Amino acid sequence: MKDITQRFSKTAKSMQRSAIRELLKFTNNPDVISFAGGFPAPDLFPIEKMKEVACEVLDEDGAKALQYGETEGDLKLRKLLVERYNRQGFNIDVKNLVIVTASQQGLDLVSKIFLNRGDKVVCGLPSYLGALQAFNAYGANMIGIRYDAALDSTLEVLQTLKELPKFIYTIPDFQNPSGVTMSEADRRMVLRIAEKYDVLVVEDCPYREVRFDGEHIKTMYEIDNSGRVILLGTFSKIFVPGFRLGWIVAHEKIIDKIVTAKQSVDLCSPVLDQKIAAKFLEKGYLDQNIPKIIENYRRKRDGMIAAFEKYMPEGVQWTRPEGGLFLFITLPDYMDAKDLFDIAIKENVAFVLGNAFFCDGSGKNTMRINFSYMSEEMNTEGVKRLATAIRKLMN
């Protein structure tokens, strides 16, 4: 058998390994302080409660928990999530929500039902790498915009070319990778522009509930009332990522097509995990755990920024996220984070090249820094090492 790789599909030939997931091998070295992944703090996982709830689910509902489930997801879990959203100000029905195998599958399914090869998607510069990969896997072309204010003119050009995007991809709260949050005014502006050009909006909300400061800003889904917004949610950052459970909130007709597409993709999401998650929600354990996550990550963000202020050389800039797991560093223009990476690894500290998040290949002087995974002490030590590496590159 020769030339297996020649037989790959067009999209498979263009697929690249995730720069982030490939970096994670460095994190297996215990000497390395890793700011690279997007991992939650494992010491916040509610392991004892998980045992309690898992045993309860298996006792009460074991035969169903281990059987095939409905493609739409466990009905009780869907109802609980819908009620929770409606308590937060949404006005949705169980028909507007489907459980997916983590929000990465949400991105895959939204791509599957909307994108033909060559279709355009508008996204941020930078934007979440996993989303760019999902869109790329369907042959989409990404059009990056640097500021929300550039959206109107970008869509105007695309309209002239008869190349309007299928959707605008956004992460309004504590964006991955930048850590930046869209104001309500900007959300309304994006929706107005989306309406003007009649394009859909995908609102990715993995970090929304992990807010350290300030007030929650309305989701675009809540502001919109035309069925234009597709919201992606997940348990990964507010509960545990290992369950691989997320959900999509959208117009009923979109959910209906997502369910059809999901049948061909994995039939249904992990069932025992869904039933455990539902019981966690029902017992109030989920909502008890989130404040612990917020408090822990807020301290880590504060410690990290304090360390930046103390150790970073002149000319290095960083964002100050109001929530989430990441902040973004911009090095002086003349520097390349790639050169820094090799030095940093020798100093036993890892990060993700910001460049990976820019669909136009820019951002060579940027880096994404995760502050949730390591302890506060390690975060501070890591910043010291990173500052040392930057100084070495500057000289």
Next chain:
Amino acid sequence: MKDITQRFSKTAKSMQRSAIRELLKFTNNPDVISFAGGFPAPDLFPIEKMKEVACEVLDEDGAKALQYGETEGDLKLRKLLVERYNRQGFNIDVKNLVIVTASQQGLDLVSKIFLNRGDKVVCGLPSYLGALQAFNAYGANMIGIRYDAALDSTLEVLQTLKELPKFIYTIPDFQNPSGVTMSEADRRMVLRIAEKYDVLVVEDCPYREVRFDGEHIKTMYEIDNSGRVILLGTFSKIFVPGFRLGWIVAHEKIIDKIVTAKQSVDLCSPVLDQKIAAKFLEKGYLDQNIPKIIENYRRKRDGMIAAFEKYMPEGVQWTRPEGGLFLFITLPDYMDAKDLFDIAIKENVAFVLGNAFFCDGSGKNTMRINFSYMSEEMNTEGVKRLATAIRKLMN
């Protein structure tokens, strides 16, 4: 927002709900005896052992079990599966195996990395509906063959048209839906023909270990030594389907591309479930449970066939599977199983229209019957009701 459905991708527009999964709503009526699903018998799920193992995993490895995992799958689970295959006569390495979110995802990922729109796939008449859906979701055209012996001439025609398929899709052991098993001679023949025309073979093996009679026949993966065969395995029928865990065994270069594609699809499969499955394997619980499944399903098959012989009217034919979960009924030519379905539902018995499994639209007088899910008593009662419905349609 008008015309949401007009915005769907070409493949999404052509997607149809699974006839099987849509039928499952009938099974929610407790009065209906359902032969429709492909559900394992829930009373064979090892619930108590599951509790024991889940608690052990959470105690010993909780932080990792709830965290993101590697895209390739849990290394211990992969090693255990590789060792198990090698004890059965395979000669594979951990590089040849990737964990997927059930073998349905295996079908999706194989499609994703090989199929361009319009590519051909050769499959059986009939063949597994979920596979046809997965191929269809990438815009493939299915070419069905009724007998293995027709493969050579079919490929000859396709070669003349320069339309050779990307792969041949097979389910050699106790095929879904027919229940038929390919002989070793036929497997070797298919491989020789695949080699002659230089096409890949996808060997779907969900039922292989659930053999009631006779000896195991070598997999095509074992017979082949050219890297041409991609084998799909799953825990769904030998352990529990609710975990959504399967695997792909293939040439290292194919696995490598599958892993890249999987990053964009769900990052990794459910992690706690993988660690529980690994411990089940390690403790020998999996291999202790399989004989119970085999014995139970063998009795059910025997009881079902005895009931057919006793109750079915003249002119109705059925297969006698040596394993698996399904048998296939052929009604007299002039009958349409669709007409029968409406009568059968009034008799409180459900099945799947065989037609759904024929990519060429044929098979209108066929039905798939599952014998694993219901009790022996219900199976017999269901056959009685089905026979009554058939007689009503005959008159």
